[in-house]
Amino acid sequence: MRRILISVLALLVAACATLPEPARYDLAITNTTVIDPQSRISSPKQTILISGGRIAAIAPAGGERFYAQDEVDGSGKFVIPGLMNMHAHSAVAPVAEATFALMLANGVTGIRDMSADCWEPRGEIFLCIDQMREYARKIEAGELDGPRLLRLSSPIVQSAPTWQLPESPDPAFSPATAEQGAQIARMLKQRGVDLIKTYDRFHPDSYLAMLAAASALDLEVSGHLPIFIGSAEASRLGHRSIEHARDLLTDCSRFGEVYREGNMATLRGEDGASWPKQDDLRVLSVTQFDPEICAQVMGVLVANSTYYVPTHGTREMDVRAREDTYRNDPRLKYMHPFVVGDWKKDLDRTAQIPADQLPKFQAYYRHGLAITKFASDAGVKLMIGTDANDTMMFPGFGVHDEMKRFAEAGLEPMDILRAATSVPAEYLGRTADLGGIAKGKIADLVVLNSDPLTDIGNTADIDAVVFGGRLRSRDYLDGLLDALAERHSETPASSLSE
Template sequence: MKPDNDAGNDNANGLPTNLAAQGPRTRGAIALVGGSVIDATGARSDMTILIRHGRIAALGPSNKLEPPPDARIVDLTGKYVLPGLWDMHVHVFQDESLPLFLANGVTGIRHMGAAPIHHHWRDRLVAGDLLGPRMVLASRIIDGPCPLRPNSIAVTTEDDAREAVRQSKTDCADFLKVYSLIPRAAYFALAEEAHRLGLPFGGHVPLGVTVTEASAAGQRSVEHLEGVLPATSTRVDEIHRDLAALEVRNFADMGNQQMLAQRAAETHDPALAEGVYAGFVERGTWHVPTLAVLQAAAYVGTAEFPLTDYLPVIEPDLREPWEMAGHARPTAEERAAAKRLFELQLQVVGDMHRAGVELMAGTDTFVAGGSLHDELELLVRAGLTEMQALRTATSQPARYLGLDDDFGAIAENKIADFLVLNADPLENIKNTRDIHAVLLSGGLLTAEDIREMRVTAEDHFKQVGQPN
């Protein structure tokens, strides 16, 4: 069942995406009564939240805030109300996946490589004829002369890079997604042109560029911890030289990058790392570790592979690479090295957080929405508290996007995107999976709505292809 979508006021926030306008236009008032409110500012028990026109009109203790006579009353006694979650690293290509995000409490996504279909979805969200999370859209992936992914922009020269930036701005991208094979000189030309046009850029760190150089060039976000381990190795110069010399024609060749990451992990120097992390803090470089995908890569071909149960309900185009990888049979030595690498990646995320590096939750998307709960659990495993992990999917994305006036917390005049839980996530982060309801612009999705959305989407993906 869709949230109410009657005509009403919905204030756009001025971004090209019209992010606030992407939610349903709700009419009338709804009062959420008796729940505990949890956001970046802390936890407050027995609260009432009054919503009008998709925004929070009033908020206060239930014994002091009386719902008006025209409000629909929703009793949330014993429940926990959080801001809607954001997945800040998503790839999704079938609109059947979109309700799954909402069913898992994910009310906003950052798509890391847009195609025309994603702009069409965004238009439909604004028009109110598509149910799904709010979307921030990257450019087409900008890569080197022989791109690794379809629909990418191939860049060889500095002029190519500048033209890719201009084209992306014309295409209404919210930011640029940079990839692994952009030539070094072209990358810095891209950075210069992006700054000139006021277009943020983030993504991978090209093989010929160090993560410190990318940070200094103004790359706003770094995904997958790319470049971090080489920069913190006692063999930093040698590893960077070998990375720059890699010949990559396809994804199989990218396995050599993984081998160099393992070599860097064996020579990780915490003292060097402190300086690298301090540079990220000074320059405002954010990181989206995508621990869920790093864990999957570490355990592929083993009994501990975390995606085995997910495969039937992953989009076919996203499922196939993991199915093929699942046929790998790593040696005992390879399994041990991959596990050591992942354990260090967890440690690095915790160390970066303690050093003050800004982190956001992102998944690379396996199960739409569901994988974000895996990511939150892994962030806690890395050393974040439950509250700190929740911030990476709520207040931190809002700050990163410059939208903390509208999103990321539960306060008056903010947009009413909420996740309602049956159990306290501050006691156990796994409780984010125990979902009672979701609200998008104040439109209520009940537990029954959520169950129907899950069943419909999962049945669809099971029918369009089973894992081999």
């Protein structure tokens, strides 16, 4: 009997000796539900294995033997890709690093900054493209907490001078001729921006020449539409993304053609012509909505792969500026005192809207949501953007706010998640790296305590964030927030303007 036992033990030892060593990983998130917006699949009881900053494997929980340096128990939790904010503003020197921290603390791991350069000579407030590139390097190297700076735009470009220009600007910074339009595209390409950010007051010749020159240089043009051109025509010409719930509302109505022609007549200097009134724009875009016109416009956007970033929060501010609960949002403690003061001034101005006019603004906001649903149903590529750092547009937090507005518009949770993950990845040409959860992708992930597919508001219920494979626990994220609240409580309100 003893001889038999010794033999059995010997066999067991030999068997164990032949077992392969367990695979080693940097991080494992075990027994969790993986929600992949790119494939539209939600998979329970999965383990995500991460090495070298990327997802090395996804396997059923309890299957593969492994060793991980760090491990997160994902039981009862849900993992989504890192969120992306596709219309943010962070390139303001005194608030940039706080903005980045707020983004990461809210699971935002990538942004498109829509004003990430300055006009020379550079001032003290607005950051320039070389400074933003250095921030991008520090963030990706793990030297600074923040999101990836995925696309960095030029300063505002339009024919009328803008508030971002120096006191004595080069006339070419506000292109008013075809030659200047082409020239500014060449200059911005040389500066190394990723896209040209357009604004509304553009001379037709300069805008069209700039678009043509930018196309030849493989330089994107996105932003506000010039007042003379409609969404469909801009899409045909290569305007890559349309920002804010304004232009599409107008162009989905019978008033759209009247509005654009009125602006063109004024630009031509025709007798009796004048700029259409903004009140008409708000009211008639709603009351003259035409579903057939809208379907035609959306069809052009789909055919040309033009993206839409509605930033509904900016229109909500118009409606809620009087509300005490809105004005006294507890998240204000994370914002720089100067920013809070500037927001208060804007809220006070907006709150002066006569009470009997408020229904017009409410209707305009609600119509913007309806157009977003119309666009989604038509197949237009929607992306989440917030205008972060604009009035009451809290960096990081605002992404979750905007996702809830998409739900208010009637979109399903999976489609909303796609607008914050896989659609931006497609826009960026980075579907191999970003926007989903699959082997080989960069490990930018958000671990949630609650299911976002039952309530999109659950994207704010964050247990941890993984950025490039580096784990940021709830305690770590709370530390980021607490440090900002403490720092800003001690910062004089005037410091940003000094």
